[in-house]
Amino acid sequence: MRLTDKTLDKYLFLLLILIVVGLPIGIESYDRYVWQKKIPAEAAVFTLTGHTQRGWLLGEVQAHDVLSFGQMRGSVEKPVIEVSKGDLVVLKLKSSDVVHGFSLKDWGIIISDGIQPGKVVTVSFRADKVGSFTFSCNAICGDNHENMKGTLVVKA
Ligand SMILES: [Cu+2]
Numbered sequence: 001m002r003l004t005d006k007t008l009d010k011y012l013f014l015l016l017i018l019i020v021v022g023l024p025i026g027i028e029s030y031d032r033y034v035w036q037k038k039i040p041a042e043a044a045v046f047t048l049t050g051h052t053q054r055g056w057l058l059g060e061v062q063a064h065d066v067l068s069f070g071q072m073r074g075s076v077e078k079p080v081i082e083v084s085k086g087d088l089v090v091l092k093l094k095s096s097d098v099v100h101g102f103s104l105k106d107w108g109i110i111i112s113d114g115i116q117p118g119k120v121v122t123v124s125f126r127a128d129k130v131g132s133f134t135f136s137c138n139a140i141c142g143d144n145h146e147n148m149k150g151t152l153v154v155k156a
Contacts, residue, residue, distance in 0.1 A: 050102075083127045084155050085128065085155065098141050099115065100141050102136075103135065111123070
């Protein structure tokens, strides 16, 4: 059987649809599958997404959000994460653009090999100290690198 150009087009189109729809679903469920197994239910989980202009964005950031963030130059987010003493804190670190880094020195957490776009780096620690602690990006990622900071508040 010979494929006519039209049939071939149809198959390629179908294949394209499969990839466009299937890939995000696949990544999403893989992400959920992997981390749900490792993160205990009682953990305080936060997602931080690095952005060269906007700093650390708290929460899940979708691609279309990042696009509009890109146009809003100048305003840098400095998120504050609040937990209670004794909490198991899990941070899911992501990047929306370039390679970022992460450090929370008070717990000796330093990501040395970077947070690659499209990957998730997870760190966890027990909030056993009360106070305000600064976390930052430790990979030179752009003009706003110095502003790429946030605060972890541990309440008694
Ligand atoms: Cu950075």
